[in-house]
Amino acid sequence: MSSESLSPRQGGLLDPLIQSEAWQRFSHTGFYRFIVFPIGQIIVFIVAATVFLTALAYLVALLIPEPRPNIVLSDQISRQLPGMVISGISIGFVYAMVALGYTLVYGVLKFINFAHSEIFMFGSVIGFAFMNFLSSAGVLADWNPVVLVIATILISGIASGLLAVLIERVAYKPLRNAPRLVPLITAIGISFILQDVVRALASITINDFNLTYPTRNIAFFQNPIPVVIGTNEVRVRMTSIIIVIAAVIMLLALNYFVNGTKAGRGIRAISMDQATSGLMGIPVNLMISLTFFIGGAFGGAAGALFGLNVGNVTPYIGFIPGLKAFTAAVLGGIGNITGALLGGLLIGMIEAFLNGLLPYFPAIGIRYTDIITFGILIAVLIFRPSGLLGERVDEKV
Amino acid sequence: MTVLLELTQVHTYYGHIHALKGVSVRVDQGEVVTLVGANGAGKTTTLKTISGITRPKRGKVMFNGQDITDMAPHHISAQGIAHVPEGRRIFPLLSVRENLEVGSWNVKGGRGIISDRMNQMFDMFPRLKERINQKGGTLSGGEQQMLAMARALMMAPSVLLLDEPSMGLAPVLVEGIFEIVKRINEAGNTVLLVEQNALMALEIAHRGYVLQTGEIVLEDTGAALLQNDLVRKAYLGET
Numbered sequence: 101m102s103s104e105s106l107s108p109r110q111g112g113l114l115d116p117l118i119q120s121e122a123w124q125r126f127s128h129t130g131f132y133r134f135i136v137f138p139i140g141q142i143i144v145f146i147v148a149a150t151v152f153l154t155a156l157a158y159l160v161a162l163l164i165p166e167p168r169p170n171i172v173l174s175d176q177i178s179r180q181l182p183g184m185v186i187s188g189i190s191i192g193f194v195y196a197m198v199a200l201g202y203t204l205v206y207g208v209l210k211f212i213n214f215a216h217s218e219i220f221m222f223g224s225v226i227g228f229a230f231m232n233f234l235s236s237a238g239v240l241a242d243w244n245p246v247v248l249v250i251a252t253i254l255i256s257g258i259a260s261g262l263l264a265v266l267i268e269r270v271a272y273k274p275l276r277n278a279p280r281l282v283p284l285i286t287a288i289g290i291s292f293i294l295q296d297v298v299r300a301l302a303s304i305t306i307n308d309f310n311l312t313y314p315t316r317n318i319a320f321f322q323n324p325i326p327v328v329i330g331t332n333e334v335r336v337r338m339t340s341i342i343i344v345i346a347a348v349i350m351l352l353a354l355n356y357f358v359n360g361t362k363a364g365r366g367i368r369a370i371s372m373d374q375a376t377s378g379l380m381g382i383p384v385n386l387m388i389s390l391t392f393f394i395g396g397a398f399g400g401a402a403g404a405l406f407g408l409n410v411g412n413v414t415p416y417i418g419f420i421p422g423l424k425a426f427t428a429a430v431l432g433g434i435g436n437i438t439g440a441l442l443g444g445l446l447i448g449m450i451e452a453f454l455n456g457l458l459p460y461f462p463a464i465g466i467r468y469t470d471i472i473t474f475g476i477l478i479a480v481l482i483f484r485p486s487g488l489l490g491e492r493v494d495e496k497v
Numbered sequence: 498m499t500v501l502l503e504l505t506q507v508h509t510y511y512g513h514i515h516a517l518k519g520v521s522v523r524v525d526q527g528e529v530v531t532l533v534g535a536n537g538a539g540k541t542t543t544l545k546t547i548s549g550i551t552r553p554k555r556g557k558v559m560f561n562g563q564d565i566t567d568m569a570p571h572h573i574s575a576q577g578i579a580h581v582p583e584g585r586r587i588f589p590l591l592s593v594r595e596n597l598e599v600g601s602w603n604v605k606g607g608r609g610i611i612s613d614r615m616n617q618m619f620d621m622f623p624r625l626k627e628r629i630n631q632k633g634g635t636l637s638g639g640e641q642q643m644l645a646m647a648r649a650l651m652m653a654p655s656v657l658l659l660d661e662p663s664m665g666l667a668p669v670l671v672e673g674i675f676e677i678v679k680r681i682n683e684a685g686n687t688v689l690l691v692e693q694n695a696l697m698a699l700e701i702a703h704r705g706y707v708l709q710t711g712e713i714v715l716e717d718t719g720a721a722l723l724q725n726d727l728v729r730k731a732y733l734g735e736t
Contacts, residue, residue: 362602376586377599378550378570379579379582383571384570
C-alpha cells in the first residue's frame with residue numbers, strides 16, 4: 101500500500117502520461133495517494149490472482165480432461181469460477197488482515213510473533229462474547245445488522261489490540277536484546293497460554309468452549325444473495341460481502357495511517373533504523389506498542405469477521421488460519437505491507453480454487469488444500485525468501 | 498561564555514571493553530569543539546554516550562544545567578541535542594521531505610513552523626529541494642550527508658553532534674561539508690564535531706580534544722593543537 105511504484109521508470113509506455121505535469125500534481129494529492137492508488141492496487145491484485153489461477157486451472161484441465169468418469173474438468177471450472185473467486189476474495193481479505201499483523205511487527209522488530217494466531221482467535225471469541233451478551237439480553241435481533249457488525253469489529257479489534265500490547269510489554273520487551281530465537285520460543289509459549297486461558301474462561305463462564313455465534317439465526321447474515329453472472333447464478337453470502345467491505349475500509353485506513361500521519365512515519369522510520377529514530381526524538385517503545393496495537397486490532401477484527409462467517413469458533417481455531425496468514429505474509433514479502441495484502445489475497449484464492457476443484461480428483465481430495473498451501477510456504481522459503489515483493493532496501497553506505 | 502554541555506569523568510563499557518576511561522569534555526555556547534583521534538579511540542562512543550544510545554557506567558553528562566546521564570535518547574533529543582550519526586543513517590525508504598519531517602518530530606507549533614524550517618534547510622541545501630520527493634536511499638553520498646545534517650537541524654537544536662561528516666565523501670565534497678559546518682556555527686549553532694580528518698576539523702574548531710584509547714590526552718584551542726608536535730606527528734601525518 102505504499103507509493104513506491106510511483107517513481108517514474110524509464111522507457112515505459114506510460115511515460116508521457118506519468119511525466120506530464122498534471123499527472124505529477126495529481127499523483128501527490130491525498131485523494132490519489134490514499135483512495136485511488138490503494139483501491140486500484142487491491143483491484144489489480146484481485147484481477148491478477150484471478151487471471152493467473154484461472155489460467156492455471158484450465159491448464160490442468162487441458163492435461164487431465166476427465167479426472168473422473170463423466171466429469172469434464174473444464175466445464176466444472178467454468179461453472180464454479182464465480183463462486184470460487186468470491187469465496188477466495190473474502191477468505192483472502194481475512195488472511196491479508198492477519199498477515200498485516202505479522203508483517204507490521206516483523207517490520208519494526210524483525211521478529212515473527214507466532215502468538216498472533218491466538219490474537220486472531222481472541223478476536224473471534226470476543227466477537228462471540230459480545231454477540232452472546234446481546235443475545236442473552238434478548239436485544240440481538242433488535243440491533244441494526246450494520247451497526248452490530250461495526251460494533252463487533254470495534255470491540256474485538258480494540259480488545260485484541262490491547263491484548264497484543266500487553267503481551268509485548270510483558271513477554272517480548274524484556275527480551276529485546278536477547279538472541280532472536282528466545283522471543284520466538286516465547287511467542288509459541290504465549291500462544292499455548294492464550295489458548296488454554298481462553299478455554300478455561302469459556303468453560304467457567306458458559307460451561308462450553310465450542311462457541312456458536314448467535315447470528316446463525318439472523319436472516320440478514322444467513323440468507324444468501326443470488327447474483328447472476330452470465331448464465332450462472334451464484335449465491336453470495338452476506339458475511340462474505342461484510343468481510344470485503346470491512347477489510348477494504350480498514351486497509352484504506354491503515355494505508356492512510358502508515359503513509360499519511362506522523363505516527364505512521366515514525367513507525368516506518370523505526371522499521372528502517374531504530375537507533376537513529378530515537379535520536380530524532382521518536383519515542384521508540386511507544387511506537388512499538390502502537391505497532392502491536394494496530395497489528396493486534398487487525399488480527400482481532402479479522403477473527404470476529406471469520407467467526408461471523410463460519411458461525412462457530414473454539415480456542416483452537418487460530419492455529420491454521422494464523423499459519424496460513426503467516427504463509428501469506430512470507431509469500432508477499434515479510435515486512436512489506438503491500439506484500440501482506442497480495443499474499444493474503446493469493447493464498448485465499450489458491451485455497452478457494454483448491455477447495456472447489458480438488459473434489460474432482462479422487463486420488464487427492466479436499467484435504468490436500470492445506471498441504472498445498474504449506475507447500476507454497478516451503479517453496480517460497482527455499483526459492484525466494486524475500487517473497488514476491490521483497491523488502492526493497494537500497495541503502496548507500 | 499556559558500557552559501552548554503559537560504561530560505565529567507565518564508566511563509562507558511561495551512560488555513567488558515572499557516571504551517571511555519574517564520572522559521571529561523566541555524562545550525560552551527556558540528563554540529565548535531572537535532574530538533580528534535585514531536580509530537577506536539572512543540570518539541563515536543563519546544557522542545553516543547551524550548545522546549543516550551549507550552549508557553555510561555560512571556560519570557555524569559550535564560546539559561543546560563540538567564543531568565541527562567540516564568535519559569532515553571528521544572528525551573535527550575527533545576532537550577535540544579541533535580546527533581548526526583556516523584554513516585549518515587538517513588531513512589532510505591522515506592522521501593527527502595519525510596526524512597526532514599521525522600527530524601521535526603518534537604517541534605512544537607504545527608505545520609507552519611515545520612514548513613518554515615524546511616524552507617530554511619532548502620536555502621542552505623538547494624540540492625535537497627530538487628530531490629524533495631526522492632527516496633533518501635537514492636541520493637548520492639554527499640546529498641545524504643546534507644540530508645542528515647538538515648534533518649538534525651530541523652529540531653533547531655542547542656547543540657549539534659556531528660559524527661564523521663566527511664567520511665566516504667570525495668575530497669571536493671569534504672571541503673563543502675566543512676564549509677557548511679562553519680556556516681551552521683556562524684548562524685549561532687553550537688557544534689561538537691568528531692572527525693578523522695583532524696586537519697580540517699581543527700581549522701574550523703575553536704577548541705579541540707585529542708582522544709587516545711578512551712582517554713583525553715590533550716586539550717587546547719584548535720589553532721594551538723594544529724601547532725602541537727604530538728598532533729602533527731600522530732594525526733596530521735608529518736614526520
